[in-house]
Amino acid sequence: MLESEYQNRRKPPRHLVPAAPSQAEFSYTLREATTEDLPSVLALYRHYVRNSVVTFDEKPPTLRAFRAQFEHTHKLGYPFVVAQSPSGDILGYARVQLFRDKAAFRHTVESTIYLGPASTGRGLGRALLTELIDRCEAAGIREMIAVIADSGAEASLALHEKLGFTETGRMGKVGYKFGRWIGIVMMQKSLRRK
Template identity: 55%
Template sequence: MLEEEYQKRRRLPLHLQRRPAPERPFSYEIRPAEMRDIEDIREIYNYYVTNSVVTFDEKKWTHRQWKEKFLHLQKLDLPFLVAVAPTGQVLGYALVSPWSGKSSYRYTVENSIYLGHAATGKGLGTALLAALIEACEEKGLRQIVAVISDKGAEGSLALHERFGFEEVGRMGKVGFKFDRWLGTVYLQKSLTPKRKRGVLSRVFGSDD
């Protein structure tokens, strides 16, 4: 018997062959962040701290640091969203922080969006940014500023530009990480608030 005939005969019939399991659809829910999400958020962020220049942080954040940030944003009533898989794992997050501590800047915020490594390239960043913009408008905010590295963050730049963020300035060689100089690109988007002005005044003190 020829070898190729032997190989054909030893194969199982099609109905008995093991078929690969179908790939599960990528699904998630976007909701406000909760205290239980902090550890997943910390792991997502720290991956970028140690492996990229999209953040200029050089030291990993601790659980305590993230807890303090979560409570601070909660006190300011600023949006902090997570995308969560059906298993409960955080796939990515989006938040805004005060652009400045001075009260006159209370309607302007800076955004941050980070995705888990396995959740990139699936449209999650688009969904999170859309939800974040809507949440900011519901809070009565007027401007979002994005500060993005001028190297290694081309995807983030393209994402923000698709949502109408416009470049308003650049700073060169203001950061130094992984033995190289890095600059920043500033983008800005005007919002259409859905709440009356003044709702945020209670969370900021007066200017010094």
């Protein structure tokens, strides 16, 4: 008897295998971020700084620096959305910032989206990015740019493409982190005015 046949015969019939317990329902609320959310948002971001190449930051920003960024983008009227669990935990966030600091770029923003590790693969990224796009359109923003690492961020590339972003360029070996070179993929979405 072949090993594969033996293994198949060892499995009990399906009707005798207990059903897997169903996962608890994954629920959240999307809302505008507040300054009280910043420590949790920063903790989530720090995970990616320390463990991945999807951000080119090598050191996490301080809470003070992160708060200053938040206040600046809030003053400009740019959206910053968090996903909050029923227990109050921040599950992920999406925000935009100035694409470049020259005045002519004021209608173009760069988007950022990060999910807590336990929240990936559950549709939260799509919900956050959709909400961010809607809020950007309502704010009169005309163009959204996503700058995505060319390795380790395949899910992000796929998500942006599904939501209407198109690839507008690539740059190879522009960042160096964890002993290797990383490139970027530029994606862009033109927005409608609401």
